[in-house]
Amino acid sequence: MSNPKYLLFPGCVIPYRLSSYEISARKVLAKLSVEIVEMPEYNCCGYPMDVINHDLMLTLAARNLCIAENVGLPIMTLCNGCFCSLNETNKILKEDKKLRDKINGYLKEVGMEFKGTTEVKHLIYVLSEDVGYERIKNAVVKPLTGIRVAQHSGCHVLRPRKYVGRDDPENPTTLKELIRLTGAECLDYMDETECCGNPIIGVNEDVPFQMAKEKLDHVRTAGAQALITVCPFCHIMFDLNQPRIERAFNEKFNMPVLHYPQLLGLAMGFSPEELALNELRVKPTELLNQIK
């Protein structure tokens, strides 16, 4: 089987404040022989600009897609937001000639043209579809037997169904399967597919805090020792903001939140330091003691 090769799209928020996700992702991908090429001159995926001007989002996303077309490689994103805008733009512009002509009109000003020859995948679909469960299972040398976790896939690797069209948005199984390969148990809990709330935290904190609090409640009730995410924004909501949520509701959760590659990395035999687990706000001390 030939090795998958991707342009890595780290986005903005990961280099800005969540290197731990990128560090752990690169480690496990290398171990799984996924070849990573750095994405030259990329810019913001466009997602945060969709609220201001849809054409702006499409053009910023399309510029990145053009770079991938020129290099001749598909894009892998680590962030759900980047996956949303890049994948959606790629699909829309491939299908809608009128819109493609309009966006190409803008792109012409920067000397580019969208041709529709690339693909966009999120990390979890690279792992499940290209690497395959078998190969991941074989790379697990230290099964996390006895560890109980819950997953939060996040919205944009699942919805809207019409553009993502991979996992079942009502009952997603991809991340659960990926977790089970590590030997850990993946628990079911109430309202697993619900949003973390982070996208509106810039305009309102009350609603996202209540949403995240409810999720942490459900995850804890299920008996999970940690929550596993695959999106930097969801991770920030549950990990970085957890102390604020605890203060707001006067309640302790102490729920570690790991990036999926950190969990997989532990099962592959990487040390916690190699996976930047020390960068987490909520320290997974108990979990790491159990793994030792």
Place this chain on the structure above:
Amino acid sequence: MSETKSEAREYVPPVIKAEELDPKFKYKMSKMHGAEKVMVCFQCGTCTADCPIARFSEFYRPRRIARMVQLGLKDRLLLDKALWLCSSCFTCVDHCPQGVEIAGIVRVLRNMAAADKNLLPLVYKELATNLMKSGFVYEIPESRLQKRVEQGLPPLPKPNVKDVMKIFEVTGSACLLEKVQTFAKVESK
């Protein structure tokens, strides 16, 4: 809620004046990418029932937004800050039995609020400003870029800021951002 019968009788529904209605608004909306199917919304309420934001906010009601578009209550829609509470989780889009993309409609309305009413939450103006300056929506400090390399990550590729700025200009976004009035927070209760 212990509402007595007499209090219930005294309730006066809000009055909407006929001159507020723009009968052509729904046609204009249904030509916009993402809002094409707004006219087939039959008000079943699935979107509101399944909306995680509506569960925690008294102001945000996706079903009401769809109806207000059909009625042509353009100004009320665009000036209502609750419009900015949608988290774009796309649950409403996936669940709508009529295939109405409510989140798409909300996005179109937000674009209109920015372009026609010059209204934008401060956070988005800040992100856009960073993007025009640096190519990323966050200004990543030099120390961070160095730390990456110390941590064994490859240097972050340098964005082409000139291209990004050009895209802001040709899409009319740079001009739009100069004009917008910003507001910081949106109440949810």
